[in-house]
Amino acid sequence: MPNDQSLRAHYHLLLGLNKDWEVEEVKLSMEARAVHIRLRHTGRSAVICPGCQSRCSIFDHAPERKWRHLDTMQFETELRARVPRCQCERCGVKTIGVPWADKHSPFTWMFEAFGVAVLQSAASTIEACALLRIGWEGAQRLMDRAVQRGLARRSLEDFEHAGMDEKASAAAMTTSPRSTT
Numbered sequence: 001m002p003n004d005q006s007l008r009a010h011y012h013l014l015l016g017l018n019k020d021w022e023v024e025e026v027k028l029s030m031e032a033r034a035v036h037i038r039l040r041h042t043g044r045s046a047v048i049c050p051g052c053q054s055r056c057s058i059f060d061h062a063p064e065r066k067w068r069h070l071d072t073m074q075f076e077t078e079l080r081a082r083v084p085r086c087q088c089e090r091c092g093v094k095t096i097g098v099p100w101a102d103k104h105s106p107f108t109w110m111f112e113a114f115g116v117a118v119l120q121s122a123a124s125t126i127e128a129c130a131l132l133r134i135g136w137e138g139a140q141r142l143m144d145r146a147v148q149r150g151l152a153r154r155s156l157e158d159f160e161h162a163g164m165d166e167k168a169s170a171a172a173m174t175t176s177p178r179s180t181t
């Protein structure tokens with residue numbers, strides 16, 4: 001078992017964190033087969049307003065949030081952090097963006113990319129949900145967000161209906177906002 005400091009440095013590297021964030025704690029639960037990683041924002045002064053991209057001072061820190069991350073050796077891995085909120089002259093108080101996840105996502109970028117790949121290649125959504133250990137709602141969310149970002153061309157509903165009605169999914173594709181000219 002590596003010492004605590006090298007474990008934290010290891011996760012800092014794996015998560016691709018910048019110098020504004022540090023891994024404060026890595027908690028391994030053998031019973032729950034889970035790894036909980038607590039991150040702390042260490043940037044002292046200026047942060048970037050997510051609304052207008054200007055530099056602002058930190059107002060406070062939002063309550064702790066959780067993000068599902070890629071498993072660590074089959075241990076379900078979760079990131080936890082209190083994200084700073086900035087005080088912007090133009091936009092007011094806003095929660096800043098984090099390097100590991102999109103604004104409202106309960107998943108990290110890496111988990112999203114992996115999740116979408118699993119959903120697209122699994123025989124069924126039920127199978128993908130079991131592999132990823134997420135619920136139907138989580139799967140739906142992953143696919144919706146992937147479609148929005150252009151990672152996937154069809155939503156989960158289209159996948160479900162594709163076998164029964166190819167025409168319906170083709171129609172759904174042509175009516176998606178991305179395909180308008």
Ligand SMILES: [Zn+2]
Binds near residue numbers: 050053
């Ligand atoms: Zn702003």
